[in-house]
Amino acid sequence: MATDIKESVRPVDAAALLALLPTRPRVLALGEPTHGEDDLLDLRNDLFRQLVEQEGYRTIAIESDCLAGLLVDAYVTTGTGTLDEVMAHGFSHGFGASTANRELVRWMRAHNDGRPAAEQVRFAGIDGPLEITGAESPRKALTALHRHLAELVDADRLPCTAETLDRLLGADDRWTEPAAMMDPTRSAGQSAEAAQLRLIADDLVALLDALTPQLTTAGPREQWDGHVQRHPREQWDRARLYGRTAVGLLRYHHWTADTSPGRMTRLIGLRGAMMADNLLALAERGPVLVFAHNSHLQREKSSMRMAGRRLEWWSAGALVAARPGADYAFVHTALGTIRHRGVDTPPPDTAEGLLYTLADEHCLVDTRRLAAALAGTSPTSRESPWFGYAPFDPAQLAATDGILFVKDVGPQSWSVSSKAHGAS
Numbered sequence: 001m002a003t004d005i006k007e008s009v010r011p012v013d014a015a016a017l018l019a020l021l022p023t024r025p026r027v028l029a030l031g032e033p034t035h036g037e038d039d040l041l042d043l044r045n046d047l048f049r050q051l052v053e054q055e056g057y058r059t060i061a062i063e064s065d066c067l068a069g070l071l072v073d074a075y076v077t078t079g080t081g082t083l084d085e086v087m088a089h090g091f092s093h094g095f096g097a098s099t100a101n102r103e104l105v106r107w108m109r110a111h112n113d114g115r116p117a118a119e120q121v122r123f124a125g126i127d128g129p130l131e132i133t134g135a136e137s138p139r140k141a142l143t144a145l146h147r148h149l150a151e152l153v154d155a156d157r158l159p160c161t162a163e164t165l166d167r168l169l170g171a172d173d174r175w176t177e178p179a180a181m182m183d184p185t186r187s188a189g190q191s192a193e194a195a196q197l198r199l200i201a202d203d204l205v206a207l208l209d210a211l212t213p214q215l216t217t218a219g220p221r222e223q224w225d226g227h228v229q230r231h232p233r234e235q236w237d238r239a240r241l242y243g244r245t246a247v248g249l250l251r252y253h254h255w256t257a258d259t260s261p262g263r264m265t266r267l268i269g270l271r272g273a274m275m276a277d278n279l280l281a282l283a284e285r286g287p288v289l290v291f292a293h294n295s296h297l298q299r300e301k302s303s304m305r306m307a308g309r310r311l312e313w314w315s316a317g318a319l320v321a322a323r324p325g326a327d328y329a330f331v332h333t334a335l336g337t338i339r340h341r342g343v344d345t346p347p348p349d350t351a352e353g354l355l356y357t358l359a360d361e362h363c364l365v366d367t368r369r370l371a372a373a374l375a376g377t378s379p380t381s382r383e384s385p386w387f388g389y390a391p392f393d394p395a396q397l398a399a400t401d402g403i404l405f406v407k408d409v410g411p412q413s414w415s416v417s418s419k420a421h422g423a424s
Contacts, residue, residue, distance in 0.1 A: 006358050008369035012043065012404065014050035016364050017331065020402040024055065025329035026283050029317050030404065031294030032333050034341075034389045035093070035416040039409045040333060041100030043362065044291050049107065051289055052121055059282055060104070061124040063292035065092035066278050067140060067245060069125030070238075076108040077120050083109070092127065094416050124282055126290060126316065128248050128274040135253055137175035138197065141246035145204050148239050152211060159203035168193045168200075180256055182307070184263065189253030198250045205243040212236070240281060248274040264306055268313050272296065275316035280323065292316070294390060297330050299399040331364075331402040334392040340411045341386040350382040351394050355405045365403035 010016040018024055030047070032040050051057035062069075072090035074080040083106060087096040095101055105123070112120040129136035146165055150158060160168075169175075170193065180187035188194055208215075215236040248270065255266045275296060282288045295302040297317035304311055314322075321328040336356040337344055346352035354374075355365065374397075382391035392403070 004373035005354055005370060008366040008373060009355075009358055010364040010366060012047070012362050012364050014047055014054055017047065017402065018055060020331075020364065020366055021329050023327070024287065026287050026327040027279060027290060027320055027329070028057070028287065029290050029292075029297040029328065029330045030333065031292065031297045031317075031330065033294050033335055033391070034338065035095075035293065036098075036388075037338070037409050038098055038100040040406065041098060041104070041291075043404070043406070045100060045104050045107070048104070048289050051287075052111070055287075057287045057289055058120070059122045059124060059286060059288040060108075061126045061279060061282055061288055061290040062095070062101075063093070063127050063275075063296060064095050064125035065127055065129045066125040066241060066274075067129055068092055069123060070241075072105060072123045072125075076105060076112055076123050077117070079109065079113075092125070092129070092131065097415065124278070124288075126275045126278040126282070126292065128245060128252065128271060130252065130271055130274075132181065133178045134176055134181050135249055135256065137169065137172040138201070138246050138249040138253070139169050139172060139175075141242045141249060142169070142197065142201060142204075145201075145208070145239060145242040145246060148235075148242070149204060149207055149211075152214075153207070157207065159200045159207075165197075165200065168197050175253060184257050184259050187253060187257035189250075189255070189257035194250065194253060198247075198254065201243070201246045201250055205247060208239055208243055215239070237281065237285070241278070244274070244277050244281070248277070264309065265311050265313060268304075268306075268311055272302075272313055272316045272319060276319035279316055279320055280326070283320075283326070294332050298332065298396060299330060300393075300396050329401045330399075331404055332392060332396070332400045333404040333406065335389065335409055336405070336407040338386070338389060338409045341388065343384055343386050343389050346382055346391075347380070349380050351379045351392050351397075352382055352405070354379065355403075356407060359405055359407045361408075362404070362406040365405055367397055367400050367402055370403070371397050 030044060048060050068090050071081060072086045075086045083102070086105060087102055090096065091101065108121050108123060142165060143162070146158065146162060150162070174188045177186050216233055252267065252270050255263060255270060258266065279290055290297065295304065296315045298315060299318050299321050301312050301318070302315045317328070317330055320326050334352050335343070336346055336352055346356050348354065348357070379394045381393055384391050
């Protein structure tokens, strides 16, 4: 069997990765089984550089705040701000502390310097402005969308004035109350003001949709949230992002105030839906490499334990893959050891254990060949002694387009924020 399995192993490079797939996917999803390990992010960076230079990919999207990510994108495309500033403020979940993420941003800026916009690489976050302790205020997204539309149409076409919007939003700390995640009665998400804001957000998005022909064909004009001249399509994409985020945040806050037993399942499902919508919007402009936890990208239903309960939901990857014509591929990353976390050599009867005996350092695995080699056998599911590592489930082999196997991960070089969404 070892010889058969070895035939499924490939070197780690972009050409070998795409050779695992029937066509070049528009959405190429690369998962990680844990956060906080720069060894994995270094491999991601190498693959992204090769995908850009050899295969025409132009966007990388990661599991980070979609609005904060605009700061990173502005830096890598125009040089706005400094590297230190965008690492401090352009990432959520503590991901800006990663040396590998810093190197990614530095390389993207250097690559783009002097290139025309059409040839530049872009950065995006796909997550909502969310942490496990709660969600951000919808103020930024709502006011930016309202301001944009106010510059395009007469005031009587808007559902409210800027002053009314500000009054209904109130103080931001009523939205970001940390106790609301565990105590729904502390949430403002089902207040009378929140209900009115949901209607306003819906009307603003509907108005934006109605103006689509005008906004995508008009001549260039000054960007509505800065001084940089941008193509009309760029401005329209930005407005749609603010609209999606405003609607998503208000919906998330509404269900944060819910007291039913399905509350947490609803919230994590809403997070997945926000990620999926952001990813689909990015794919409209060209091929994108998305990097996030395996549980956010896999085709099978995802699960995790939180507050003593098992939660199950359809992830962003599952939602995107289910869309007709989405052209989605998912490569699962699995690990041999994370010894500084107590994750030692995998048992030989697990999928990771079988690969561990064959890999020198890291490799790509053709899952179709691996499945054929394992036919008639039943690898067991590995149990991790550390909650932060999610082992590969052999039952998901058929729903996975490839595996990136990393034999050993060294000591971690940065820490995920205590506010991050658990292990995922």
